[in-house]
Amino acid sequence: MRDLSRPPETAALGSFNGVRWPGRKDFFLAVDKQNRFWVLIGPTRIDDYATDAFVGAAVSVGCRRDLSVRIGHSEQRGSFITVSLMHDSLHLLPEFSYLTEVLAEVVPSGCKLSDVLALVVRFGVLFVDGEEASVESAVGLWGELWAIHRSTDSRRWIEAWHQSTSALLDFESENCAVEVKTTLNEAALHHLRQRQVDTRLHDGWLLSIRIYASASGLSIGDLLDAIAVRVESHSHTVVIDKSVRVMKGDLRALRGWKFELQAEGVAALAMTDVPCILGEQSPALRSIAFEVDLNEVLVARRRSFEEVDERMVE
Numbered sequence: 001m002r003d004l005s006r007p008p009e010t011a012a013l014g015s016f017n018g019v020r021w022p023g024r025k026d027f028f029l030a031v032d033k034q035n036r037f038w039v040l041i042g043p044t045r046i047d048d049y050a051t052d053a054f055v056g057a058a059v060s061v062g063c064r065r066d067l068s069v070r071i072g073h074s075e076q077r078g079s080f081i082t083v084s085l086m087h088d089s090l091h092l093l094p095e096f097s098y099l100t101e102v103l104a105e106v107v108p109s110g111c112k113l114s115d116v117l118a119l120v121v122r123f124g125v126l127f128v129d130g131e132e133a134s135v136e137s138a139v140g141l142w143g144e145l146w147a148i149h150r151s152t153d154s155r156r157w158i159e160a161w162h163q164s165t166s167a168l169l170d171f172e173s174e175n176c177a178v179e180v181k182t183t184l185n186e187a188a189l190h191h192l193r194q195r196q197v198d199t200r201l202h203d204g205w206l207l208s209i210r211i212y213a214s215a216s217g218l219s220i221g222d223l224l225d226a227i228a229v230r231v232e233s234h235s236h237t238v239v240i241d242k243s244v245r246v247m248k249g250d251l252r253a254l255r256g257w258k259f260e261l262q263a264e265g266v267a268a269l270a271m272t273d274v275p276c277i278l279g280e281q282s283p284a285l286r287s288i289a290f291e292v293d294l295n296e297v298l299v300a301r302r303r304s305f306e307e308v309d310e311r312m313v314e
Contacts, residue, residue, distance in 0.1 A: 016040065018069045021104045028069055028076070029100065037085045037093065039100055040069060041107065041116065043078025053117055058089035058127040059096070061117045081113050083120060094251055095126040102240060106233045122241050125249040133250035135184075138220060138257050141246045143182025143209040144170055145223040146261075148239065150305065153313040154230045158239050160312065168199045175203065176311040177271075182209040186262065188295050194288040197276045204271030205308045208294055210262040217260035220247065268303040269294065 016038065018030030028040040052062035061083050069076045083103065085096040102123060107116055148157045160171040160178075171178040177200035181190035188208045197204075211217075218226075224243060228236050247254045275292050 014064065014067045016067065016069045018071055020071055024104060024109075026109050027104050027107075028071070028080075030069055034087055036087050037096060039083040039103060040067065040080040041082075041103075041111065042080035043076065044081060044110070046079045046081075046113075055120050055124045056127040058086050058092050059099070059120060059124075060084050060086065061113070061120050063113050081111070081116050083116065089127070092127055095249065098251055099123055099126060102237070105228065106237050108233070119237070122237075123244060125245055126251070128249060131248055133247040133253040135257070137246055137248075138253055139182050139184060139211065139259070140180075141243060142211065142218075142220055142223065142259050143180045143207075145220060145227065145239070145243065146182075146209065146218075147171075147178070147180055147207060147305070149223050149226050149230075151309045151313065154227055155232070155235050156313045158227075158231065158235045161239070162242065168193070168196050169204065171312065172200070173312060175314060176308070177204045178207055178308060178312065179204070179271075180207045180209065182211060184212060185210065187293065188267065188298060189291060189293055191289060191291050192274070192276070194277055194290070197271055197274055201271050203311070205303075205311070206269045206271060206274050206294075207305065207308060208267045208269070208298070210265040211259040212262055214258055214260040217258035219255050219258045220253075221251075221255040222258075266305050267294075267298050268305055268308045269297065269301055270303065273297060273301040 016028075016030035016032050018028040018040065021027040021029065026042055026044070030038045030040050032038065046063045046065060052060040054060050061081075063079065063081050065079045067078065067080050083099075085092065099120065103116070103119065106119060144161065148154050148161070151157045156173070157171060160173040162170060163172055169177045169179045171180070179192075179196050181192070183190060188210060190208060220243060224240055227239055231239075243254070274294075275297060277288060277290060
């Protein structure tokens with residue numbers, strides 16, 4: 001984006017220099033005379049003019065008539081849906097670039113302003129100053145995305161992924177439920193809650209994933225890219241949306257933290273084989289949590305990810 005040169009001062013109001021997004025006839029990256037960065041979608045018909053809507057203090061979404069976008073030696077004129085980065089928010093250009101990638105991949109041709117605004121609002125966390133992502137959250141998310149990526153039907157796994165905020169397990173469908181536990185430990189040591197074991201005891205699975213930090217590994221962003229080519233735009237939006245929220249909009253961590261599987265680092269257990277606290281629990285105990293060492297039980301009861309995947313997608 002920084003390679004775009006702004007129009008000359010003598011250019012008319014509403015003039016942009018831009019480039020067309022690869023594979024899209026109606027999607028442009030552009031810069032104006034004030035050196036502001038824009039996404040322009042169109043030309044399109046705009047029946048109802050609306051004032052710009054601001055997402056945080058960094059991004060505005062609106063529509064403009066009678067714009068002129070110069071692309072090399074050609075020019076595109078018309079009305080456009082616009083997404084722009086405020087001039088005083090250039091430090092958020094990497095986040096705006098990531099939002100641009102999402103828009104280009106997800107927003108269909110002929111979209112409405114309301115569609116674009118809704119998507120930008122969903123990714124507004126990118127432009128909010130807040131906490132940085134934690135390694136613990138990144139490790140947990142990495143394992144869940146790895147399962148989605150390696151499955152034979154990523155869409156089915158995404159449909160089952162954290163269906164509600166009250167869900168006890170990571171993936172739940174009618175036929176199968178999976179709790180993914182990912183650790184940086186060499187041993188398969190995981191924290192569980194008793195209710196996670198009990199809730200789908202008859203068809204539940206525990207997927208244990210052991211990883212380590214590696215500069216040559218895969219980042220969460222890499223896994224998202226790999227998933228994108230296997231699913232349709234709606235599923236892709238869902239998985240990106242949830243991932244960005246878990247990572248609190250921290251693109252440095254999303255793209256920079258890389259991990260690899262340890263040797264024989266993926267194993268599954270039927271939930272009935274997971275060690276847990278036995279005996280009837282008092283209703284006064286609302287939540288029981290414990291750490292479980294799965295190394296010994298995996299020797300005798302280890303199952304494969306492929307078996308879990310087969311149950312999830314059947």
